[in-house]
Each structure stands twice: as C-alpha cells, then as structure tokens.
Amino acid sequence: MPTKVVTDASFADDVLNSELPVLVDFWADWCGPCKMIGPALEELSDEFAEKLVIAKLDIVANEETAMRFEVQSIPLLILFKNGEPVAKGLGAAPKSELRNMIESTI
DSSP: OOOEEOOTTTHIIIIITOSSOEEEEEEOTTOHHHHHHHHHHHHHHHHTTTTOEEEEEETTTOHHHHHHTTOOSSSEEEEEETTEEEEEEESOOOHHHHHHHHHHHO
C-alpha cells in the first residue's frame, strides 16, 4: 500500500481517528533528507500494510498541523496509536531503524 498523503483538513480522520496505528512523515519538498527516506517509507508501507498506515504531511502546505505538533526540524516521524503520539524519530534514519521504531510500538 503506498504512503497516504494527509493534510490539515484530513489529519483528524486519517490519523487521529484511524483504527490502525499511523506513522506520519512531516516533510517538505526542499528537504534532502526527507527525500532520502521516502523510498524506505514506501517499502515499509507495503511491508506493514495490514498493521500500519504510513502517511506524509507536507509542512509547507499544512502549517496548522505542523505547528500543532511543534515541528521544528524535518524529517520528523511521529507514530500515532489510538489518536495519541507514542513515538518520535528525527532525521533520515536507515530503513532498519525505521522498521525497529515501527515494530517496537505497534
């Protein structure tokens, strides 16, 4: 399953009210490290398709949500479970670290 694009308008429905845990990638088009982890997130989205949703939120186009979660550096990954943030990761971590983050919280 490909990563899901979320926006300020869809964040509550797509993330906070999701039955599955959701890993949100707060990113921007101008961010090199964000682009580096994109392919790994796509692969992990397929790998965990039945257990987890991986979503992407462009912080430039969706400032309200970025401010709500105090995004100051990107890429920032926040894993939400039952509508609450349960884990965070900052920076372009390797795929193995991303997988460990997911597996330790879902």
